[in-house]
Amino acid sequence: MMRLVLPLLLAVLGLAAGIGGGILLRPGTSPSPSDEAEAVHPGKDDARPAAPRSVDPAEQPDYVKLNNQFIVPIVEKERVASMVILSLSLEVAQGAGQDVYAVEPKLRDGMLGVLFNHANTGGFRGSFTEAAKLVSLRRALLEVAVSVLGPKVTDVLITDIMRQDG
Template structure:
């Protein structure tokens, strides 16, 4: 009996998992419903005439940002953040030539955000990331004017120490 009970529990667990997987399996036909929360949207074939030409480029900054998060006079965790910047098409070389100044300005924003507790708790909440994105964009635009149109957070992770 002692050997049968764990085996029986394992089989029940596996059966429940398979059953839940089958029951919760998404519908086969996704082509007609692009908006699963609303009414079906008819599928459109993307042609070159329908696509609007873009006049921006996305420039990935060369290195990630490493930001210490200090708590009680000790480094509690490290943030690793990767950014891209949106610039007018054809101006990417200006970003790369001035990247050290841009990185310095972004690091100050990250340090201020960390010191205000922005990287503790649920640091990935929409509200929290919107505050950070806005601060990064405003800082970039105050230093570089219309060169940087927007800042995108492409990766963010916290490593607790």
């Protein structure tokens, strides 16, 4: 008799836990007010990020991927030692995407100048993906983008970066 009760009890407990977990994790359920308060003001031991704020769709930026990759040679001892290949996108005001493509040749020219300068000052040597190096590179690229397009550009995103050593 006991041999039947224990497996039956475990099966019932497992079924109850499965149903409870399914209800708790069901998509489309709204969190309780205490969950929302905790997400906005997480405790010091709570590692969950704060809940995202809703943004007015009219304020959402557009992201414009520049058509071609940027290829930057790294010259050492009068020869090309490696190549850095980057893909860039611009964060612009909503509806400004066509403005970017209209001036893309001028934009690319200025950005290539920044990338060549970054390469010549050693920015792509060693751990070239270090946060401080990428922040200064993004800042310089943003300055060029703003000088060409004006304040409708709000950020430059490095979407791909690779160094190929030769």
